[in-house]
Amino acid sequence: MIETLKWTDTIEIAIELLAAHPAVDPRYIRFTDLHAWVVSLSQFADQPERSNEKILEAIQMAWIEEADLA
Template identity: 35%
Template sequence: MGNALYWDSTYEIVLNLMRAYPMVNLDTISTSQLLEMILALPNFVDEPQLANEDLLVEILRFWYEEAM
């Protein structure tokens, strides 16, 4: 298990998502699906209710940029 992930660890969240979901089509992910994927990461420990649309869109954008 890696370091604990919190909402402000956007880059680390993206790296963990890339490892956990290497074949995902980023063009089809909704923010609600992304939230579920993040919460399912074994080292994610932050409060789910702190997530908001802007934060999830930012994480998705970083993921898309890293995948290129």
């Protein structure tokens, strides 16, 4: 398990989001909610303003893949 998460840790973030929000279908999440949920993860240790649409989309896609595997 990773001690701290950065925006570039998309797969690890997706795994944490899946555990924290198991009832959420990541295909329908708004990026504003996704951003808020990422920065609220206890392991998250990056600057919130460093995200952008490309990063959030990568996290969303990883979350979708992880949810499909679960």
